[in-house]
Amino acid sequence: MTDDRAPSIGELLRRGERSFSFEFFPPKDEEGEVILWRSINELEPLGPTFVSVTYGAGGATRDRTIAITGRIARETSLLPMAHLTCVGHTSEEIGTILRQLADAGVRNVLALRGDPPGGPGTPWVSTEGGVEYAAELVELIRAGAEQLCVGVAAFPEGHRDAESLDRDAAVMKAKHDAGAEFAVTEMVLRASDYFGLVERCRAIGVDFPIIPGIMPILNLNSMERMVELSGREMPDETLARILPLQDDPAAVRAEGIRIATELCDELLAGGAPGLHFYTLNRSKATREIFGALKLAV
Numbered sequence: 001m002t003d004d005r006a007p008s009i010g011e012l013l014r015r016g017e018r019s020f021s022f023e024f025f026p027p028k029d030e031e032g033e034v035i036l037w038r039s040i041n042e043l044e045p046l047g048p049t050f051v052s053v054t055y056g057a058g059g060a061t062r063d064r065t066i067a068i069t070g071r072i073a074r075e076t077s078l079l080p081m082a083h084l085t086c087v088g089h090t091s092e093e094i095g096t097i098l099r100q101l102a103d104a105g106v107r108n109v110l111a112l113r114g115d116p117p118g119g120p121g122t123p124w125v126s127t128e129g130g131v132e133y134a135a136e137l138v139e140l141i142r143a144g145a146e147q148l149c150v151g152v153a154a155f156p157e158g159h160r161d162a163e164s165l166d167r168d169a170a171v172m173k174a175k176h177d178a179g180a181e182f183a184v185t186e187m188v189l190r191a192s193d194y195f196g197l198v199e200r201c202r203a204i205g206v207d208f209p210i211i212p213g214i215m216p217i218l219n220l221n222s223m224e225r226m227v228e229l230s231g232r233e234m235p236d237e238t239l240a241r242i243l244p245l246q247d248d249p250a251a252v253r254a255e256g257i258r259i260a261t262e263l264c265d266e267l268l269a270g271g272a273p274g275l276h277f278y279t280l281n282r283s284k285a286t287r288e289i290f291g292a293l294k295l296a297v
Contacts, residue, residue, distance in 0.1 A: 008149035009050050009081060009108045010181030013209045019049040019274030020290075021184075021211070024281050026053065026064035032281065036068070039283040044076055046290055049274065052110060052184075055083035062097065070104025081151065082106050085114025086137050090129035094137070098145045108149045110184065111137040111175075120160065120229045135174035142179035154183040154201075154210055156193035160231025169200040176206045183208065184276045187215040189227070189235050191266040212267050215278040216285050217256030220246055257285060261292040268293075 013019055022043055027033045040051070053069045055062065065082050072080040082101050084094070101109065113134040116122045124132075131137050134152055141150050152175040155168060162168035172183065188194045194212045201210065217223045220242055227234050238259060245251040264275055277286045 006079060006107070008181075009079065009151060010149040010208075012049055012079075013182050013211075013273060017049075018268070019209070019211055019276075020046070021048050021050045021052065021274065021276045022286060023052045023054065023213075023276060023278050024068070026068055027281065036281045039279060039281050040072065040076065040078070042283040043279070043286060044078055046287070048078065050079040050081055050108065052081040052083060052276075055085050055112070055114070066097070066100050066104055066106075069101065069106045073105035079108065080106055081108035081110055083110045083112060084137070084141075085112045086127070086131050086134065087114035087117060087125075088127055088130075090127060091131060091140055092129065094130070094140060095144050098141060098148065102145065102148070107147065108151070109141060110151045110153070111141055111180065112153050113137070121231065133171075133174075135171070135178045138175055138178035138180050150180050151182045151184060152180040154185040154197060155230075156185050156188050156190075156197045156212070157232055165196075165200060169197075169204055169206070172201050172206050173204050176201075176208060181208055183210045185210065185213045186230055187226070187278060188212045188263065188267065189232065189238065191263060191270060194267060194272065195270055209273040211274050211276045212272050213276045213278055214260055214264060214289070215280075216260035216289065217242060218253050218285055219249070220252055223256075253285075257288050257292070260285075261289050264289060264293055 024036060024040065027036050051072060053065050055065050069080040069082040072078050084097060089097070111134050116124050126132060131140055138150050138152060141148055154172060155162070158165045158168040159171070162171070185194065185197065198210055224234060241255055241259060242252060245255055267275065277289070279286050
């Protein structure tokens, strides 16, 4: 059970042990709820450092995010982290959400700017009385809820709206200086992109842990859509392995697991502090990669 004495994610990461974590999203219906909790129960025995629950665009899943992270805190041995975005909330509303999270037993928050209401790539819409950037959200959280541990997002190839990689690193420094204790990246497509991000950040004084995000290719079309939404392209070396198999879904999935496992090995061997798995509320692929990496307890 999570309680006031439980160490925060930041404290756990500062101990220097490898971190392994899983991400879930609030389901839309009862069937999805069953699938989510089945996955949580199947992944709990792996002993992750923490788990996170996403937050819908414009606060669309606000109540479900709070409910799920609270239930995880109460009913499991897992350490939950709730996502929180700037989109669609005044500073006063954000303060209310933080109090609700604290009341639910949640002590860790991932502070995000969030996608514009129209989706990735559409114009940003400010919220009157709110904050514009993740660094400002971090500062707001730290000012109003000092007991909370705050993490932030990072982008191996730069945020899709960043003017340059150097400018993207400067944004990370602003989050760091505002009081963030760690970062989790969007899904890493190449290990070299992750290591480049870490090098840029370290060069300007960002010294907190940066955890690479992992999402295996289980369906090529779905993965290509997600990559496109982040303003990137699938690596040629990955497509060279997947495209010849595209008419065989089982072969695509198996090769996707192999590619993800190799990526995890390379990241850990290169000094990554851990791995953050985007589960899509399913446990099987994550458990297969864990097994291949021999990480399971």
